[in-house]
Amino acid sequence: MNVALLGTGLLGQAVAERLHATGHHLSAYNRTPDKTLSLRQQGIHIASTAAEAIASAEVVMLLLADAAAIRAVLLDPSTSQALRGRATIQMGTIGPSESCSIGEEIERLGGQYLEAPVLGSIAEAKAGTLLIMVGATPERYATWSPLLHALSSDVRLIGPVGKAAVMKLALNQLIAAETAAFALSLGLIRRGGVDVENFMAVLRKSALYAPTFDKKLARLAERNYAQPNFSARHLLKDVELTLAAADSARLSPGGLPGVRSLLIDTIALGLGDVDYSALYERVDPVTGT
Known part of the structure; x- marks a missing residue:
């Protein structure tokens, strides 16, 4: 699957490595380019902008620090139009009201939104043993849980958006x-x-x-x-x-x-x-x- 991964901090880098190792095609972006060097060395494509990363992707995975970072990277006018027709999976830790608000904005732009925060860190991400909690409709959970299973054998639908947060x-x-x-x-x-x-x-x-x-x-x-x-x-x-x-x-x-x-x-x-x-x-x- 073609995946745009935005945010290559400690967890984001480990998730990128795991997805790459399990055969997915990644285009990664981080606002601090130095944090993408090791991924580039592993053969992962590094995009110069978030819009570039999203352009060839079927799904966008967010591993950004907080809601402010999500808005700055994803909902900037130069990027937001690229979300139409694509699913966005938010995997960081943000508040439930923040997740619902961001989801509503993405839906208005013509995209689909799921939240999938994780329990576990670098070692678990690399081993594919994260615990993943999903907030989404049952239909979207069914569509995207196979991708999430690359990172975890325990992917759970908790309820609608906001509940997993x-x-x-x-x-x-x-x-x-x-x-x-x-x-x-x-x-x-x-x-x-x-x-x-x-x-x-x-x-x-x-x-x-x-x-x-x-x-x-x-x-x-x-x-x-x-x-x-x-x-x-x-x-x-x-x-x-x-x-x-x-x-x-x-x-x-x-x-x-x-x-x-x-x-x-x-x-x-x-x-x-x-x-x-x-x-x-x-x-x-x-x-x-």
């Missing part, structure tokens, strides 16, 4: 909350002089355990946040979206504003573009900092 925020706020909670627990253990492995051994046998704790343990223990799968800056964006969605739904956000503050402070430390587990530096700072 809600589910994605519900899951991503758990990432933020669990990481902040684990950082505090680990800080207490280390400052209290308790053996970390004893703590982990008990935690792993309890109902409190989540696999993400072991995934992040080495990063926190070594204070090594390089080569991120997902940055602190992007997690803050998702926390902000969750808080807005919770407010719209008249829900109390509990401790999430506190996690938001941790992430803001983490970014202020110059750690916005490293792994989001760097919030540990705010929870348990090095003595004297």
Whole structure:
């Protein structure tokens, strides 16, 4: 299938590599050309504009940072007319109201719109093991799920546009909350002089355990946040979206504003573009900092 992929950040690049490896023909575009160099070296066509990428494609896949980026890249007058007669699959994390609004604009331009946010990151994208949540009509889901199955064996129709975006925020706020909670627990253990492995051994046998704790343990223990799968800056964006969605739904956000503050402070430390587990530096700072 001929695919235009817009947005080649960490996840977008991995998705492009997977689609290319499974036999799809890609034309990729990114506003920062340096982020496309490795894809070019793999034989993937790199377009100089979004309109060029879309021109020969049957479907447009969006892996852009946020709704503002989608509007700037896709709904610019120089690009938007190319959407007529094509499907656009939005795979990033944006708010449900943002997804519905963007979908309505694409439909008015004569295109089709689906949302398909994912759970998982670089390794899962390259292996084809992402979890994909689809917001669309049943008919559009049936048409485009075979393409999405190149990236996942678990592609689920959640409901109409907007519903998958809600589910994605519900899951991503758990990432933020669990990481902040684990950082505090680990800080207490280390400052209290308790053996970390004893703590982990008990935690792993309890109902409190989540696999993400072991995934992040080495990063926190070594204070090594390089080569991120997902940055602190992007997690803050998702926390902000969750808080807005919770407010719209008249829900109390509990401790999430506190996690938001941790992430803001983490970014202020110059750690916005490293792994989001760097919030540990705010929870348990090095003595004297």
